[in-house]
Amino acid sequence: MAPAASRRRARVAIIGSGFSGIAAAIALKKRGIEDFTIFEQSPGLGGTWWHNRYPGAEVDLESHIYSFSFERYDWSRTHAGWQELQGYLEHVARKWDLHRHILFNEKVENVTWSDPNHDYVLSTESGVDHGRFTAVVSAVGFLNIPLYPPFAREQTDYQGALCHTSRWIDGLDMTGKSIGVVGTGSSAVQVVTEAEKMGSEVKIFQLEPNWILPKGSRDFTENERKLNRLAPVYAWRRFKLYTGYDMRQYRASHARSDGRTNRIKREQSLAFMQRELGDRPDLMELVTPTFAYEARRTVVSDTYYAALKSPKVTLVPHGVKGLTRTGAVDANGDEHDLDIIILATGFDAANYLGNYRVTGENGADLHTQWEGEPEAFLGTMIPGFPNFFMMYGPNTNSIPLVSFYEAQADFTASLIARAAKKGKTKISIRRSAFLIYNDWLQDALRKTVWATTRNYFQAGSGKIVSQWPFSATAYITLTKVLRRPAVKLDN
Known part of the structure; x- marks a missing residue:
């Protein structure tokens, strides 16, 4: 005792x-x-939302459900960006002292x-x-x-900016730069969209493609925001989202190959790919996964496929095996001159x-x-x-x-x-x-x-x-x- x-x-x-x-x-x-x-x-x-400050960082879930059931908020978007999520958590922390x-x-x-x-x-x-x-x-x-690939775990001769998405270099400007993005997961697709807007060229180093679904991310209209400020409306929208996810995951329907949700989502993913890249069979071949739907984290993005079609973007179907003073060497032995290398390589x-x-x-x-x-x-x-x-x-x-x-x-x-x-x-x-x-x-x-x-x-x-x-x-x-x-x- x-x-x-x-x-x-x-x-x-x-x-x-x-x-x-x-x-x-x-x-x-x-x-x-x-x-x-x-x-x-x-x-x-803020945790995740303190560290993940890369351009385009945004939650994959709808704002109304990616928030506390007991704390409403005047969300500006269907899916909040990191700044707004950080602001929400500060608001909650202040309210609860x-x-x-x-x-x-x-x-x-x-x-x-x-x-x-x-x-x-x-x-x-x-x-x-x-x-x-x-x-x-x-x-x-x-x-x-953060999970760093072997080529980035020790000191290198690379003279450009090198960072993991969760350890973004404060003030790093991608404007007019040649940018390499290592990875094709959730953080990668977000940063690629921003890199394509700002950089002179973007090279994506892909080990394997992922299944992708459209996200439906957008700003709320002023009328929607007014309605969302009403407690019953806010509660109803949150309840609808919660129930929808609950039904999809009932008896692991989303995670079994014979599950109804899994089959439906796979068909939606393929249809989205066809709709966005049907005129680019070369890209379709590179981005079609060979593993079962949902076997890895499914990516949600409205903009990634469109970014791939940009003349500034190149999808390299190889990983990176090393760095040079001016860039990266891919697994095929090809060298790529890059001003910035972004590691979207996930976590341990x-x-x-x-x-x-x-x-x-x-x-x-x-x-x-x-x-x-x-x-x-x-x-x-x-x-x-x-x-x-x-x-x-x-x-x-x-x-x-x-x-x-x-x-x-x-x-x-x-x-x-x-x-x-x-x-x-x-x-x-x-x-x-x-x-x-x-x-x-x-x-x-x-x-x-x-x-x-x-x-x-x-x-x-x-x-x-x-x-x-x-x-x-x-x-x-x-x-x-x-x-x-x-x-x-x-x-």
Whole structure:
């Protein structure tokens, strides 16, 4: 028993101040827990939307659904750009008085559990003693460690500007420049559109093409914005979007090759390709994927195919194998002179919590326990690591993301509050619940198209570690139904 800890009120550390960190903080406030500190390694809040500031950066989901259900906003576009999303998060943080809880430029390095005290100590880069915390909420997500290709991992002779999309060089001007874009994923298609407008030439280095659907992104009209300011209209539009995504993902219809949603979306993608590039059979051949629809992240863009047809744009059907002083060498051995090289190469997605170390009961190291295959109960809790919760953890990547954040925040805050109310000092997931849940989930995931090809959803072993295969409602229901039988509170 930990008598000193049992009499102490909840004191919580939240790591990260993006969407999920803000969701966790507000959920704690709603439960009456005000003693929490948010550790943010960057100079400002926002997480993804603080770092991803490249030209054209925009969310793939509609603004009304990529926002908190309890915080409306006067959105200017159907799909918000990074500046507007950053503004929204600042607005929410101010309204809920979160800034006084945030420590900026404070990078967490270690999270260590104390067996005698039943609490955690966090060590940070600054070396400041932050005291002890009864619980820790990790809100760092999983798309946060930029993945650099081999040719860009060490010092090179390249004299131009080289940057990853999530580490954009402040003030970098593409006007009149020869630009190389490495990759063809979601961030790549956005930056290509802007590069085509501004640059003198754009070369896209493609390893493999992706399935693409039109996005339907546009500015709202003034009349639409007036209507959106009405609470019932706003709620109705959000509800329609939520229900639409829920129906598409019912019984993993979107992620099974025989699923109705999967078949419909594949046909729509092919029709879009034909409509945009039907007069360019050379490009059609280069951009048609050979893997199953949805087996990798499907890209949404209204403008990418049109940009490909620009005389300024060249689609190079090879990756980059090296850099020269003046540009890049592709896998075919051809050299390309480039003023700017943009790495749209994604993230080390399977490396959950890769920015810091977590030590649990009996000195157990979380990454050693995972052995390269991250897993958790509902993506939030791991046996042997009591009072430690994850937001957007393993196997919770799905649509609509913010609905998942809210469910995870409520799950976490409710358990922390219940433990405090009952005078309990230790919140643990039952190992049996953890094993049964993950066996069931992996069995479902093996039947999806995600298991048919290599993608960033998988660990090195091929195990799918990021995706949730069903609807948001199914997940939210489980967080409510399972929280009491699966979790135990002890002293």
